């Protein structure tokens with residue numbers, strides 16, 4: 121017995137989406153719920169994988185299709201394409217993960233020159249029935265030609281909406297000629313051949329360029345394959361009492377409760393999504409056809425209750441009879457995700473843990489993006505539907521390929537189209553925002569933009585969009601002119617508009633009362649995440665004001681205070697003198713000048729974080745980073761010599777810079793190595809910390825500094841520094857009479873440190889993973905070089921799915937981290953362990969750090985809420 125490749129709708133259920141695709145699994149689920157789904161069956165993703173591997177249908181599949189088709193024919197009491205009374209079907213793609221509009225569907229399969237008359241007879245045989253039959257046939261030739269036989273989409277002109285039966289019959293003849301011109305064969309007249317060719321085409325569409333691109337964007341695996349659904353046709357194009365629509369059980373843009381949707385009378389399904397005609401609302405439907413409306417909203421609440429989430433649906437009304445053609449848990453904006461999760465908790469449908477699972481750090485990050493500052497904005501030149509939020513400013517570009525090319529030249533682009541199709545995908549990915557003049561919240565542009573987190577305004581009908589410019593009234597926007605679009609209000613502006621902090625970000629910083637439902641929902645879920653999470657969240661901050669803001673955003677300390685910026689600006693001359701110092705006395709006097717400056721810096725941060733730990737990293741970068749560049753100095757010295765003068769200081773400095781020049785500075789004299797080579801440098805920094813802490817403590821504060829040594833690879837390095845640090849701390853305690861307890865620890869960022877963590881823990885009270893350097897040295901990737909030079913190639917080749925600098929490489933660098941955590945803790949059970957690389961703010965990495973037992977993550981202040989949320993999600 122081979123595998124079963126075909127399932128009747130009655131045999132499947134919603135949990136089989138890997139095998140039946142999302143569409144097939146949910147059609148089965150609705151069938152079993154007793155909802156009105158046209159009968160049909162699903163060919164599995166497994167059959168697709170076999171077809172793509174072998175280039176032919178797997179043995180056994182044709183026979184199974186025969187059997188299921190025969191069963192469908194007997195249920196419907198019609199035979200596929202029967203000239204007298206034809207059964208028609210749709211052949212629909214449906215992958216395990218939703219890929220809206222990326223793959224193919226063919227409607228009206230079974231229509232031929234012979235059966236078109238039978239269809240007209242079925243529909244009543246009058247003039248309208250003939251019109252309907254010929255309209256359905258021309259749609260088949262068009263869709264079949266385009267998707268099955270690669271006839272270019274624009275080869276077929278769209279017909280006028282008011283063509284009569286004769287006009288449509290003539291159009292069918294014209295379409296058939298076009299079909300033959302492009303394919304070298306007549307339009308297939310055997311219904312079963314149509315079906316088989318369509319099935320193969322749907323299988324192949326899995327590997328269409330745009331589908332591959334979409335999967336890469338959305339990180340969907342390439343080897344899943346698509347299922348194919350064969351569904352008995354129902355007709356929305358049978359006149360004014362028929363129609364088709366798309367609806368959501370809640371508003372997918374704002375999350376507001378209550379059904380939301382678009383409806384088109386006398387149309388077939390793809391017309392709505394294509395945005396070809398402007399749609400009616402569900403309220404309009406209620407007026408036109410109250411019975412269908414009532415049935416529809418009843419079914420929508422059944423579906424919500426069943427899936428316990430926002431559902432989107434596709435439906436068709438055939439002469440007053442409602443049919444369900446698709447449902448799934450619907451995509452939504454970030455704001456809607458938070459609002460809906462909180463609503464469902466209030467409605468008693470889910471608990472807070474589940475609500476937490478239904479939102480993500482990436483969504484919260486999006487909500488914290490800046491928005492337009494409307495105070496200085498001109499009135500909008502047009503307003504469309506606010507389809508996907510964000511404030512995007514960029515050059516208007518009217519073609520997806522030109523948009524991609526401009527973005528590749530680092531231009532900010534707004535892709536402007538009448539409507540988008542899947543062919544626009546490269547441009548949509550490259551653009552900051554997408555603007556269309558047609559279609560609603562359910563149009564292709566809106567759905568794809570929401571999925572990708574792009575800003576989108578659609579259906580701005582006042583815009584007349586041409587191939588390389590647009591006009592609104594007498595205003596013209598040419599390609600390259602800057603425009604701004606507001607995906608939260610739908611406003612479109614000519615020219616740039618200043619941006620400001622988002623409401624969510626502002627509310628989280630100032631902590632004041634807010635009635636904004638998004639703010640309320642975000643706060644509620646963040647509070648629950650805080651209650652649930654095991655990981656602490658600290659911030660990376662180098663200044664008092666940054667530390668303040670981090671604390672307001674919920675940081676529980678500073679995980680990384682870099683001291684290098686304290687050596688910049690006017691202090692550069694001090695660093696120069698430090699480098700040039702020939703003897704210990706000169707060096708000591710320079711360090712003595714630096715001391716009070718550093719002390720003030722540390723006092724500011726310790727004060728902002730009073731009562732919370734502040735991890736201060738001793739100087740890390742190579743000293744020559746603070747000096748003028750070799751080239752500049754050489755030129756200066758040469759110019760001075762030319763003029764007959766001689767700048768003794770510059771010449772001396774040049775010699776020093778030459779002496780210190782390194783081929784690989786990131787692997788050179790930096791971090792702990794510098795501290796061991798430049799006498800007194802680390803001691804001065806530690807003294808500054810200790811004195812700042814002592815004076816704060818004397819004034820009644822609770823400073824909690826931690827001293828962190830960078831770039832340690834061997835315990836001996838740490839022991840040497842540790843001895844010096846302890847001496848300074850003891851000395852300052854004696855001088856000030858204030859005992860300040862400062863933990864001494866190290867970064868783990870050199871692979872050797874991770875591998876000898878057991879030894880290093882002997883001299884360290886805490887570890888903090890510097891995951892940037894650990895990744896850099898673990899892979900041997902120079903971070904400043906590789907991202908531009910070959911990472912795109914590596915991503916294309918699938919060597920990794922995401923840059924290891926963005927998301928922690930669990931298998932390699934992650935293994936080093938596991939070893940260091942386990943062996944460090946084995947040697948010192950109370951070892952405190954944190955992460956201070958940029959991975960500390962990355963959702964995926966946070967889940968990994970939770971798993972391996974790290975105590976806290978530290979990230980930039982703005983990412984702190986994201987990290988809190990993800991740490992909570994990792995724990996539920």
Ligand code: ADP
Nearest residue numbers: 210212213221225351352353354389390434445
């Ligand atoms: P997509 O995945 O791009 O949404 P679908 O397979 O859902 O493609 O089909 C495209 C359109 O055709 C949808 O609007 C759908 O509702 C409609 N459709 C599909 N099958 C049928 C059918 N058997 N009868 C009527 N309309 C259909």
Ligand code: MG
Nearest residue numbers: 143434445446
């Ligand atoms: Mg669909």
Ligand code: MG
Nearest residue numbers: 830869890893
């Ligand atoms: Mg480092």
